[in-house]
Amino acid sequence: MNITIVGAGNVAWHLAQALQEAGNTITAVYSRTLANAAELAIRLPGAAATDSLNFSNTPADIILIAVPDGALADVAERMKVQPQTIVAHTSGSQPVSVLQTIAAAGVGVFYPVQTFSKRVPVNMQQVPILIEGTTNDATSRLQQLAQTISSKVGLVNSEKRKQLHLAAVFACNFTNHLLGISRELLAQAGLPSDLLQPLINETISKAAAHHPFTVQTGPAVRNDQNVIHEHLQLLRDSPELQEIYRQLTRSIQQNRKL
């Protein structure tokens, strides 16, 4: 298929190259900053770099928009596309309706459930791609395109995608923050920052193999009041961390009672 990519950031970078390698043709790469578009386009033989959102002369079966969530509505409003083109965004948190202003053959969502950095290679075959379309044709063309790069393609509507995003905030954003707090506590104690890494890796791998609630360990689930009290004492200079500690301890104990 002929694909145009709007955006030249981390998601665009990985998607464009995976799609090209899978035999699709990238016709153009857009970025607000032409140099950024060119940096990606140069890796995609035949792709033009552009800083214009007027694609009425650019042949594309599908245009994928991979811009920051906050820029999505604005980009959608300014975009001009050929009438037979399907347009999809790649965001986990935005509904498909944010694209409704585009005069296209259909709009949709093409959401790779992964975090990308330009320099870190990703095995796209293992990345789930969640598809939604406003027409049967849009849905099926987006699904076909996704299947050229991933073996894990599913249909998920905007409401469910929002619930997935919420689950990801707990599993990834909040988890990352707790790992950051832990790193700070190690630094305060003058301990090496990687001392807990084998334990963290084992915890994550156990939580993948079982329901995490069934393999919960630590003072909260044992209701070890002495240790809990000592930990709160150690956190006495940081009421914010004390409050997080109390709250998560309580939450673990509520599950324990179930």
Add this chain to the structure above:
Amino acid sequence: MNITIVGAGNVAWHLAQALQEAGNTITAVYSRTLANAAELAIRLPGAAATDSLNFSNTPADIILIAVPDGALADVAERMKVQPQTIVAHTSGSQPVSVLQTIAAAGVGVFYPVQTFSKRVPVNMQQVPILIEGTTNDATSRLQQLAQTISSKVGLVNSEKRKQLHLAAVFACNFTNHLLGISRELLAQAGLPSDLLQPLINETISKAAAHHPFTVQTGPAVRNDQNVIHEHLQLLRDSPELQEIYRQLTRSIQQNRKL
């Protein structure tokens, strides 16, 4: 060295076998339940199984106690050992002083920073083992013993070990709980429980390679009030999860301002 193991649970199971494989001799395995001691001892040629804490006739350079934290003080009080023996516990959360009632040549701590399950093999060489001793001799003998099974042996006193344990509660116990919440949210949405696994793995691996605070993503760090509000709406039937969401969002935003 001649080693006696008190306990036959997950930690005892892995330590005893690793120590034996490294050329040490396990002279005895204790468990409150003789059959449990026997189940481990049978895997250790020459080891006796016992349900008695009287080791005054059991030759041992070092006795390692690997029992639940709550049982430690009681076991220590009831133990009888030969006067030249060193006794150490394997707990991350307990001070060395819990062993002070034992009439031994010295007491200490031999703490492997890892979570163990009998059925899951562990590469002990990569497991940090943290040593503390009440005498120079105890410290150096425990350190030597640890070095027979791990390449990551360090000296850490009880105060620092307590801080490490606190950091581990954030990085592992709390993280596991958030992964459990995320799993429940996926189930509520009728989505597959492994849908976020590639994203979780990438998040953890990024958090290991960088300080997690510098690679934080998601609505909190972007201060995306629309998404935050929608997520709190999705959690409206669970005030507890709403409160965790608010608290961690606030905490992420406070770090953002630094």
